[in-house]
Amino acid sequence: MSLLATGLSPVAVPLFAGLLDAPVGVAHYLVVGAILFTSGVVCMALKRNALGVLMGIELVLNGANVNFVAFSSPYLRGEGAASLGLDGQLIALFVILLAAAEAAVALAITLNFYNNHATVDIDRADDLKG
Amino acid sequence: MMSIMLASIVPMSGMLAALVGPWPVAAVNWHSVLFLLFAAVACACAVAVVLADNVVRMAFYLVLSLAATAGLFFLAGAEFVGAMQLMIYVGGTLVLLVFGVMLTAQSPFVAIKTSTSDRVLAGLVGAALLAVLLQAAFRVEPWRRPAMAAVAAPAATPIGMALLGVRVDEPAAGTPPAAVRSGYLLPFEIVSVHLLVVLVGAAYLARAKRRRTPRAIDVAASSVGPVVTAREAVRSSASALVSGGQR
Amino acid sequence: MADFLINTVGLPEWLAWTITAFVAAGLILNVIAGGALVFIWAERKIAARIQDRLGPTRTGGRFGWLQSLADGIKLLAKEDLMPEGADGMLFRLAPYISFCASFCAFIALPFAFDFVGQRLNVGVFFVVAVLGLEVFGVILAGYASASKWSLFGAMREAAQVVSYEVPLGMCVVVPVMLAGSMDLVTIAEKQSGWLSNWYLFHDPFTFVIFWVYVTCAVASVNRAPFDLAEAESELVAGFHTEYSGLRWSFFFMAEYGSMFLVSALAALLFLGGWNGPIPLATLLGLSEGTGDTANYFVRLIGCGNLLLKATLGVLLMMWVRWTLPRLRIDQVMATCLKYCTPIAAAMFAGAMLWQLAFPGGVVRGMSRPAGEIREGWLEGPGGLAVGRGLFQSKPVAVPPATGVPVGERQPPAVESPAVVQVGS
Numbered sequence: 014m015s016l017l018a019t020g021l022s023p024v025a026v027p028l029f030a031g032l033l034d035a036p037v038g039v040a041h042y043l044v045v046g047a048i049l050f051t052s053g054v055v056c057m058a059l060k061r062n063a064l065g066v067l068m069g070i071e072l073v074l075n076g077a078n079v080n081f082v083a084f085s086s087p088y089l090r091g092e093g094a095a096s097l098g099l100d101g102q103l104i105a106l107f108v109i110l111l112a113a114a115e116a117a118v119a120l121a122i123t124l125n126f127y128n129n130h131a132t133v134d135i136d137r138a139d140d141l142k143g
Numbered sequence: 144m145m146s147i148m149l150a151s152i153v154p155m156s157g158m159l160a161a162l163v164g165p166w167p168v169a170a171v172n173w174h175s176v177l178f179l180l181f182a183a184v185a186c187a188c189a190v191a192v193v194l195a196d197n198v199v200r201m202a203f204y205l206v207l208s209l210a211a212t213a214g215l216f217f218l219a220g221a222e223f224v225g226a227m228q229l230m231i232y233v234g235g236t237l238v239l240l241v242f243g244v245m246l247t248a249q250s251p252f253v254a255i256k257t258s259t260s261d262r263v264l265a266g267l268v269g270a271a272l273l274a275v276l277l278q279a280a281f282r283v284e285p286w287r288r289p290a291m292a293a294v295a296a297p298a299a300t301p302i303g304m305a306l307l308g309v310r311v312d313e314p315a316a317g318t319p320p321a322a323v324r325s326g327y328l329l330p331f332e333i334v335s336v337h338l339l340v341v342l343v344g345a346a347y348l349a350r351a352k353r354r355r356t357p358r359a360i361d362v363a364a365s366s367v368g369p370v371v372t373a374r375e376a377v378r379s380s381a382s383a384l385v386s387g388g389q390r
Numbered sequence: 391m392a393d394f395l396i397n398t399v400g401l402p403e404w405l406a407w408t409i410t411a412f413v414a415a416g417l418i419l420n421v422i423a424g425g426a427l428v429f430i431w432a433e434r435k436i437a438a439r440i441q442d443r444l445g446p447t448r449t450g451g452r453f454g455w456l457q458s459l460a461d462g463i464k465l466l467a468k469e470d471l472m473p474e475g476a477d478g479m480l481f482r483l484a485p486y487i488s489f490c491a492s493f494c495a496f497i498a499l500p501f502a503f504d505f506v507g508q509r510l511n512v513g514v515f516f517v518v519a520v521l522g523l524e525v526f527g528v529i530l531a532g533y534a535s536a537s538k539w540s541l542f543g544a545m546r547e548a549a550q551v552v553s554y555e556v557p558l559g560m561c562v563v564v565p566v567m568l569a570g571s572m573d574l575v576t577i578a579e580k581q582s583g584w585l586s587n588w589y590l591f592h593d594p595f596t597f598v599i600f601w602v603y604v605t606c607a608v609a610s611v612n613r614a615p616f617d618l619a620e621a622e623s624e625l626v627a628g629f630h631t632e633y634s635g636l637r638w639s640f641f642f643m644a645e646y647g648s649m650f651l652v653s654a655l656a657a658l659l660f661l662g663g664w665n666g667p668i669p670l671a672t673l674l675g676l677s678e679g680t681g682d683t684a685n686y687f688v689r690l691i692g693c694g695n696l697l698l699k700a701t702l703g704v705l706l707m708m709w710v711r712w713t714l715p716r717l718r719i720d721q722v723m724a725t726c727l728k729y730c731t732p733i734a735a736a737m738f739a740g741a742m743l744w745q746l747a748f749p750g751g752v753v754r755g756m757s758r759p760a761g762e763i764r765e766g767w768l769e770g771p772g773g774l775a776v777g778r779g780l781f782q783s784k785p786v787a788v789p790p791a792t793g794v795p796v797g798e799r800q801p802p803a804v805e806s807p808a809v810v811q812v813g814s
Binding site: 035036037040041042043044045046047048049050051052053054055056058059060061062064065067068069071072075078079082083085086087088089098099102103105106107109110111112113114115116117118120121122123124125127128129130131133 | 172174175178182185186189190192193198201202205208209212215216219220221223224227228231232235236237239240242243244246247256257261262264265266268269272273276277279280281283301302305306310312313314327330334337338341342344345348349359
Binding site: 197206222230241 | 510541552
């Protein structure tokens, strides 16, 4: 393909070459997972709103789920390649369930905090500060 | 009449094809196109969650991002996980999150800004992490060059049977022949009890409490001047609606 | 159709597929839009007759056929308002989110044996999941309107829809259990034949579950008597108070689309889908193998059958709306948590026990036995032996570690009373 002649690095070529007509591999899913995970981490680090931090946690868990599903998919690998099979999908399932549980508890805590301190700004949670 | 119409379509389509011009590829792989679409939406909305200041908009972008992720799951053949993501994650967890946002999204808290130094630091950390992850993704050769395996679509029954402890699916390629594949009955039961515990715990945490001194939130409300914005009124009524008010 | 476009008309392949996709999507859109047009007229006529008056009688003849069209033109021509404190982007996007959720669920809904947008293995699950996403449009609309009436209506509706998803899910699981698959096409296929094959008449527990499903479905689409989100007499108009013109009409298309969807789902799960009370096709000697035209004709009749049943469901909802008084929010939540959920759970247990007790149907040979095992999974490499071992009373000996895979273990000699069936 003529894209090789454009001087893109050998790493980028498998990513961009023929994205429209070549099948998608596990690496493409891992890129999406990486972007989701990194956005989640930055969101957790950056946001002062407690609910913003919670959204970061959800993004992190979803990034991990994308990775699990990509590794378990029979379509994204070549013939006879090693894959997680059904285990990956089941792990992703359990991650979804546990994320729901954790979000419920985190929200209950946040609402309690809001009721007691009249703010959701986590920088104000410094009552125990020495 | 029909034949005249049909006969006229052919030259029209010729013109149309000429208009569209030389397409760079011979045949489009629709799986890849749809993957690009869903991946672009998921990544763009995830970045938008980080960049947005208004917490309600953040919640909205998060909903879009997770729904696009469900689409990615469907494309990878994990239909049950995709439907589960839509129903439980987007339809349950995020509704809960949006409820929480609505209850607390009052004027001072809708857009809390972080200092610039914090943002720079977080950006650096994020960039470093992303670089490491991307490098890992592209290092492994078999992950980059797939040949699309023609397999039968996975069904939901093996997942159900696995949750009962019986593995009926074909062993994944690359599994050693003597490997014992475990069922998932114990994790299933543990998660069920866990959800029950979380249900009770969250209900306990969010109960309406008998108070001798007013809540901080109500003190803050009463200290606002006579001009009470619509949102303040809404906030007090909405939290009264949900938590049963103070005693 | 794509093949026709590629071969006969000579379009490039990608363009042919794009056009085909648009045509398919357009067909589904027409079901919703055309349906909404008809249902709005029907609602006004039914409401009028129940209230002992006439309804629209002037536009388009004696029965006011064109009233919906006139309403549509009026809505299109209205001024596009937005309240001052409203969040612009969310206010504009909210109706489209609601409509998209309603529209996407039609992707997995089969209208006849092969008339389905995308035949999903988890069809039922997907439809119920996407139905639950409609609540986002409502919440965003309520919030973005910057009005306390809207926000109240939106919060109430969100609480209601999310709560009713639980008994709805339990009601939907019963036909899935009877059919052995979540695939809507399979569930409807298993009910082919005479009226007695319908799951509604399969056992008394399923009969009760059908009525619980009707209640939960009505609550889930916010129709009276559960319509406090749009309670005209209390909250002005609830979450869509500030919406006018085309945006408001999107909310209503979403509502009528959802009503049609849950009725079609009820028809597929309980009322035989596209199989009528009388198996016309088999009686006339037409079957899958008698050629393309006869095939297509049979499917067309089936599609019409399903549309008829779904329309009857929608008319039933309209009848109930104008007959019963509205419930308060605490009554709505009490109905869900104190009545619907326990009844659904008990009936589910009952249906399961009925399956155990009468696996082949109560009267053998008269009806098709429900619950035949699932796509041959237990005949797989590890399946049958392990499946029998699981339900057997004697402990199964662990095979020595000789490298023989688990699946090649000999099936144990003692057969358990088969909880799981293999064939009929």
